Amino acid sequence: MSASRTAATAGRVxxxxxxxxxxxxxxxVVPCVLILLVxxxxxxxxxxxxxxxxxxxxxxxxxxxxLVTSITMLRERTTGTLERLLTTPxxxxxxxxxxxxxxxVVAVVQVVVVSIVGFGLxxxxxxxxxxxxxxxxxxNALLGMAFGLFVSAFARTEFQAVQFMPAFVLPQILLCGLFxxxxxxxxWLQAVSSVLPLTYAFDALDRAAHDPTxxxxxxxxxxxxxxxxxxxxxLGAATLRRRTP
Amino acid sequence: MAATIEITGLRVDRGGATVLRDLTLGVDxxxxxxxxxxxxxxxxxxxxxxxxxxxVVAGNVNVLGLPAGTPALRSRVGYVTQSPSVYGDLSVRxxxxxxxxxxxxxxxxxxxxxxxxxxxxxAAHLVGRLSGGQKARVxxxxxxxxxxxxxxxxxxxxxxxxxxxxxxxxxxHELADGGTTLLVSSHVMDEAARCDRLLLLREGLILADLAxxxxxxxxxxxxxxxAFLRLVEGSAAG
Numbered sequence: 500m501s502a503s504r505t506a507a508t509a510g511r512v513x514x515x516x517x518x519x520x521x522x523x524x525x526x527x528v529v530p531c532v533l534i535l536l537v538x539x540x541x542x543x544x545x546x547x548x549x550x551x552x553x554x555x556x557x558x559x560x561x562x563x564x565x566l567v568t569s570i571t572m573l574r575e576r577t578t579g580t581l582e583r584l585l586t587t588p589x590x591x592x593x594x595x596x597x598x599x600x601x602x603x604v605v606a607v608v609q610v611v612v613v614s615i616v617g618f619g620l621x622x623x624x625x626x627x628x629x630x631x632x633x634x635x636x637x638x639n640a641l642l643g644m645a646f647g648l649f650v651s652a653f654a655r656t657e658f659q660a661v662q663f664m665p666a667f668v669l670p671q672i673l674l675c676g677l678f679x680x681x682x683x684x685x686x687w688l689q690a691v692s693s694v695l696p697l698t699y700a701f702d703a704l705d706r707a708a709h710d711p712t713x714x715x716x717x718x719x720x721x722x723x724x725x726x727x728x729x730x731x732x733x734l735g736a737a738t739l740r741r742r743t744p
Numbered sequence: 745m746a747a748t749i750e751i752t753g754l755r756v757d758r759g760g761a762t763v764l765r766d767l768t769l770g771v772d773x774x775x776x777x778x779x780x781x782x783x784x785x786x787x788x789x790x791x792x793x794x795x796x797x798x799x800v801v802a803g804n805v806n807v808l809g810l811p812a813g814t815p816a817l818r819s820r821v822g823y824v825t826q827s828p829s830v831y832g833d834l835s836v837r838x839x840x841x842x843x844x845x846x847x848x849x850x851x852x853x854x855x856x857x858x859x860x861x862x863x864x865x866x867a868a869h870l871v872g873r874l875s876g877g878q879k880a881r882v883x884x885x886x887x888x889x890x891x892x893x894x895x896x897x898x899x900x901x902x903x904x905x906x907x908x909x910x911x912x913x914x915x916x917h918e919l920a921d922g923g924t925t926l927l928v929s930s931h932v933m934d935e936a937a938r939c940d941r942l943l944l945l946r947e948g949l950i951l952a953d954l955a956x957x958x959x960x961x962x963x964x965x966x967x968x969x970x971a972f973l974r975l976v977e978g979s980a981a982g
Contacts, residue, residue, distance in 0.1 A: 507845035511834070518833045518870070579829030583886070586795050588818045589846045741813065744758060744799045 504589050508597025512571065513604065522567070526605065530559040530613045538621045552623045553708035554677055554701050556613050557632055560606040560640035561700065565668055568602060568647030569660045576651065585741040594739070595732055598648070599641055606640030607633065625708045632707055638724050639700050643668075645731035652738030671697035676705070696727035746809065748773045748894060748925040749794055754803035756789050756948075763789045764948040767803070773893070773925040776916050778939030780930055780972070785945045787929040788826055791896050794927065795823040807894055819847055822887035826898040828879040832872030836863055836882050839871055840889065847890040857885040860915065862908060877903040884912075894925045901935065913938045933968040946976055 516523060534555060541547040575581040584594060610633045617623040625632055650667055654660035674688060675697040681689055692698050703720035706713055747770030754767040763786045771777050779787050792798035793805050796813015805812040807821060830839045840854045858867050861881040866874065871882050884900050897916075901909045913935070920926050920940070928939070936942055937956050944952040944959075952959065952975060956968060965971035 501848075503848070504846050507842055511831070511838075511842040514838055515831060515833045578832070579825045579827060580831060582797055583823065583825065583829040584846065586797060586813075586818060586821070586823050587843070587846050588815070588848065742797055742799045 500590070501588075501593060505593045505596045505600070508589070508594055509600035509604075512598055512601035515571070516567075516601070516605065526563050526567075526609055527612050530556070530563075530609065531616045533559075534613060534617050534621065548621075549624060550705075550709070551677060552617055552621070553625050553632060554704040556610070556617050556623070557636040557639055557704040557707075558672065558675075558677075558697070558700065559613060560609055560636050561643035561646075561697070562664065562668055562672075563609065563643070564602045564606060564640040565643035565647040566661065566664055567605075568598065568644045569651040569654065569663060570657055572598075572648050572651035573654055573657060573660045577655075581739065582741075582743070585739070591736045591739050595648070595736060599644060599732075602640060602644045603637055606637045609640075610636040626711045627707045627713070632704070635700075635704055635707060635721075638721070638728070639704075642696060642700065642724055642728045642731070645728045645735060648735035649731050649738065652735070668697075671695045674698065675701035677701055696724060699723035699727075746806070747771055748808060749927065750804070750806040751790075751794075752804045754790075754793060754805060755801045756786070756793060756798060757801050758789060762948060764793070767948070767950065769943065769950060769953065771925060771927055773923050774920055775940035776913075776920045776926045776928060776938070777941045777943060778928055778930060778936050779943050779945060780933070780936055781945035781951075782976070783931055786948045787931075787945055788898050790945065791823070791898050791927065791929060794896050795821055819890055820892055821894045821896065822890065822892035824884050824887045824895075824897045824900055826902075828871075828876075828883035830871050830879065830882045830886060832879075833870065835868050835870055836874075836885075837867045839882055840885055843886045844889050849889050853889050853891075857888045860888060861885045862911070875903075877905070877908070880904065881908075892924070895919065895927070897926065897928045899929050899931070901930070901932075909935075933972055936968045936972075944972065944975060951975060 534552065537551065537555060538548055614629055614633060618629055646667060650663040651660060654663060674692040674695055681692050681698065684692060699720040703717055703724065706717045749771035752768050754764055755762065756764040779790065781787055789798060793800055794807060794812055807817055810817050836858060837854060840858060841851065844851060844854050858864055861884055863878065863881055863885070866878060871879055880900065880903060884897065887895060901912055916926050916928065930936065939956060942952065942954060942956055942959060943950055959968065959971045963971040963974045965974050
């Protein structure tokens with residue numbers, strides 16, 4: 500493991516993003532506009548905004564990083580840079596860590612900006628510190644990155660990669676408990692919901708926002724999110740084949 | 745002593761078809777070896793096998809005495825793919841700086857190789873905005889960074905103007921004189937004349953392994969183009 504190669508990779512991914520200011524602006528502005536929209540949508544029903552605001556804020560980075568990673572990694576595959584990198588001393592672990600560090604940095608910036616809007620301007624409240632919300636959001640960003648990395652192996656074009664968002668992430672958002680609490684879903688939906696990682700990501704955010712004690716469920720939620728991230732990364736790493744047919 | 749690149753009984757299948765069939769050959773250092781053949785003859789596949797990114801069905805590929813693609817070889821073998829594999833959204837210098845750090849090469853090499861491929865004026869330009877030939881040179885510069893002992897170059901001079909092509913070939917010979925093993929593919933026969941040794945590949949088999957003047961002598965053709973055609977058509981008929 501070389502820290503220098505990992506840092507170089509993180510720096511390179513960040514430089515690529517910096518070269519695309521429109522994407523950066525969209526990454527930062529869109530979540531703010533959406534949370535403002537939700538605030539206005541539930542004007543006069545303050546408790547609805549309070550209950551969905553924090554989970555929304557903590558789930559944005561997952562969607563953003565899913566899309567950004569799947570496209571970036573798909574480009575690495577299709578332009579031959581991945582094949583070239585795998586013929587150099589760079590290891591898969593260093594490559595994945597480099598990606599992880601870069602996208603975690605972006606996620607921190609994104610969540611801090613949305614948090615300033617949500618907590619500062621729109622009066623969102625959380626039972627626990629905003630720092631905890633930011634940390635959970637970064638964990639979710641890494642989960643999104645790991646998903647994106649994995650699905651990029653199954654897309655041949657950028658069109659396909661983008662379609663994996665509604666196919667892979669949207670059902671998880673619908674079933675995570677944000678729209679309908681898990682215990683009010685039909686039995687089979689509850690079963691599906693309970694095997695989807697986003698359900699646990701949502702529950703952790705919900706507890707950080709509304710549960711003064713946090714409790715053991717919170718920590719098991721976090722463990723599931725971290726475990727799902729590591730599993731998706733391992734599966735993603737398995738798709739980074741040096742030898743291809 | 746064994747050759748720098750030792751290939752025995754190599755067979756590669758791609759998409760259900762056999763691309764390389766029972767190929768055996770050795771490539772030595774100190775000379776520029778040209779790999780020539782019509783498109784689809786298996787040149788790129790052979791090169792991919794040598795750098796260890798190709799799934800092979802059978803046979804052995806050893807480079808510098810080690811199995812192709814082993815980690816110990818990765819900083820000793822340079823590889824340039826046919827289509828430029830560099831980041832279009834980074835500048836020339838940013839691309840090379842990144843690969844220099846990955847290869848653990850001193851930063852000073854970055855400007856050296858940029859000058860070497862004639863891109864000193866373009867160092868700050870985004871690779872995505874360069875012409876095809878310029879992109880190809882960035883890709884080549886990347887492989888030169890680590891001063892590898894073995895250089896595998898898949899059509900490195902496609903789309904380059906004659907002056908630049910001559911300069912690069914002179915440079916390849918300079919490297920070979922210094923002991924580097926170069927395997928360069930091309931489908932342009934006038935480049936064949938610049939090689940010390942030619943490997944003519946056709947349908948996954950080595951059709952001929954000889955020096956350019958020997959090819960002319962053996963076929964009695966006036967130029968290498970005609971010689972190659974005569975050889976290919978002669979083998980197809982026979």
